[in-house]
Amino acid sequence: MGGQILIIDDEEDIRFSLRGILEDDGHEVAEAESGEQGLEYLSGDIPDMVFLDIWLPGIDGLSVLETLSRDHEGLPVIMISGHGTIETAVKALKKGAFDFIEKPLSLEKVVVATRNALEFSRLRQENLALKTRITSEQPVVLTGESEAIASLNDVISRVAPTDSWVLITGENGTGKEIVARSIHHQSGRSDKPLVAVNCAAIPEELIESELFGHEKGAFTGADKAQEGKFELADKGILFLDEIGDMSLKTQAKILRILQEQAFEHVGGRKTIKVDVRVIAATNKDLLREIEAGNFREDLYYRLKVFPLELPPLRERAEDIPLLIDDFITMLVRQHGFKPIAFSEAAVDALMAYPWPGNVRELKNFVERMFIMFAGETVSPDRLPPEFKAAARQAARGAAGKLVSEETDGDDAGVFDSLIAGGPSDLKRARAEFEARFLESKLREFDGNISQLAKAVGLERSSLYRKLKAYRIQID
Numbered sequence: 001m002g003g004q005i006l007i008i009d010d011e012e013d014i015r016f017s018l019r020g021i022l023e024d025d026g027h028e029v030a031e032a033e034s035g036e037q038g039l040e041y042l043s044g045d046i047p048d049m050v051f052l053d054i055w056l057p058g059i060d061g062l063s064v065l066e067t068l069s070r071d072h073e074g075l076p077v078i079m080i081s082g083h084g085t086i087e088t089a090v091k092a093l094k095k096g097a098f099d100f101i102e103k104p105l106s107l108e109k110v111v112v113a114t115r116n117a118l119e120f121s122r123l124r125q126e127n128l129a130l131k132t133r134i135t136s137e138q139p140v141v142l143t144g145e146s147e148a149i150a151s152l153n154d155v156i157s158r159v160a161p162t163d164s165w166v167l168i169t170g171e172n173g174t175g176k177e178i179v180a181r182s183i184h185h186q187s188g189r190s191d192k193p194l195v196a197v198n199c200a201a202i203p204e205e206l207i208e209s210e211l212f213g214h215e216k217g218a219f220t221g222a223d224k225a226q227e228g229k230f231e232l233a234d235k236g237i238l239f240l241d242e243i244g245d246m247s248l249k250t251q252a253k254i255l256r257i258l259q260e261q262a263f264e265h266v267g268g269r270k271t272i273k274v275d276v277r278v279i280a281a282t283n284k285d286l287l288r289e290i291e292a293g294n295f296r297e298d299l300y301y302r303l304k305v306f307p308l309e310l311p312p313l314r315e316r317a318e319d320i321p322l323l324i325d326d327f328i329t330m331l332v333r334q335h336g337f338k339p340i341a342f343s344e345a346a347v348d349a350l351m352a353y354p355w356p357g358n359v360r361e362l363k364n365f366v367e368r369m370f371i372m373f374a375g376e377t378v379s380p381d382r383l384p385p386e387f388k389a390a391a392r393q394a395a396r397g398a399a400g401k402l403v404s405e406e407t408d409g410d411d412a413g414v415f416d417s418l419i420a421g422g423p424s425d426l427k428r429a430r431a432e433f434e435a436r437f438l439e440s441k442l443r444e445f446d447g448n449i450s451q452l453a454k455a456v457g458l459e460r461s462s463l464y465r466k467l468k469a470y471r472i473q474i475d
């Protein structure tokens with residue numbers, strides 16, 4: 001199947017020759033005889049690839065190439081020149097050219113270069129489509145079976161259908177953006193945009209322009225009017241992330257807009273009205289920030305219509321195995337590698353680790369292990385030093401608990417002998433009862449280890465060890 005190709009060259013004979021070769025190969029061809037004309041064409045239709053002459057009157061080919069690389073990232077551009085030098089070719093490739101062909105043009109070189117460029121363009125489009133699909137398939141609820149997460153997801157499902165504003169608090173990496181996406185997904189505004197603003201990442205002098213938009217000439221560099229985030233989020237949801245990092249000056253303007261749902265562009269006089277639901281998030285203690293004079297009390301209570309506090313990962317360690325499985329599934333989809341597995345002892349170590357970076361740190365860790373050990377099983381000896389220390393601590397704690405509670409110093413093998421001989425003493429009777437009790441409960445919860453652990457008041461790692469010691473099969 002042919003592609004759409006733009007030729008930018010001031011020589012009519014070259015354009016005529018190229019057009020003939022490309023149309024014979026089944027492509028649609030457009031022409032421009034100058035850099036200015038080519039850029040004007042590209043402001044409307046975007047072709048699949050471009051042939052671009054280096055030596056052009058007015059804007060030269062390398063300048064046009066710079067513009068294309070900046071404004072149309074990934075668009076393959078083949079440079080052509082009748083005065084080609086190695087230095088010129090290298091410069092063009094460094095500026096983003098896909099290939100370089102010297103004049104006089106060879107039919108074979110043109111055909112091969114064109115097919116390679118179009119194949120590159122096709123693969124890039126497929127890759128972007130795949131990434132978009134993967135992103136859209138990512139969960140919009142917090143992963144976990146812990147009581148904290150189950151309760152949080154239930155609360156989200158209740159507040160999402162309303163138009164109430166939400167203030168999400170929690171440590172970095174706990175999933176505040178996922179909560180915002182979950183609320184948007186379950187709200188009546190799901191067909192309208194969710195516009196996210198990281199208040200900590202935008203320089204103070206630009207944040208007003210980003211939020212409220214600006215008119216042409218409002219400040220140096222404002223060569224055209226631009227809509228702000230509030231306009232873009234009209235009828236949808238505006239997610240103000242890290243709002244605790246916003247300056248007092250901007251807080252005052254935000255407060256007025258939140259109260260009136262109206263504002264003006266920077267440098268403008270026209271009042272713009274919007275209908276925006278606001279979700280704010282911060283990792284800071286805003287009450288302390290108010291006491292320190294860094295955050296407006298009236299803005300705090302305006303935003304805090306419905307507060308949601310996210311627990312750190314260390315307080316819901318039982319969710320770590322489920323999160324690991326989710327991240328591995330996502331990485332397999334993205335990269336096509338063979339999945340990795342973590343041994344039971346490795347999972348115990350990960351559950352014992354405090355995860356100061358929370359879920360984000362866990363995700364990055366799983367990705368690192370995935371790259372290093374694709375298709376293999378990660379055992380404790382393959383974990384970084386900080387996790388090995390947690391593994392030793394977990395092993396000592398589990399062993400001590402097992403000895404003190406069950407065997408009074410015997411190893412796990414004692415359970416076999418206790419169960420096998422019948423209830424001839426208290427230990428044996430207790431072990432037999434506990435084994436039958438756990439087996440019955442496991443059936444009751446359809447093999448769900450997290451629910452069973454919660455019901456019997458044990459950590460998942462301790463429960464796994466008991467089931468293994470009693471030789472209870474887990475489906």
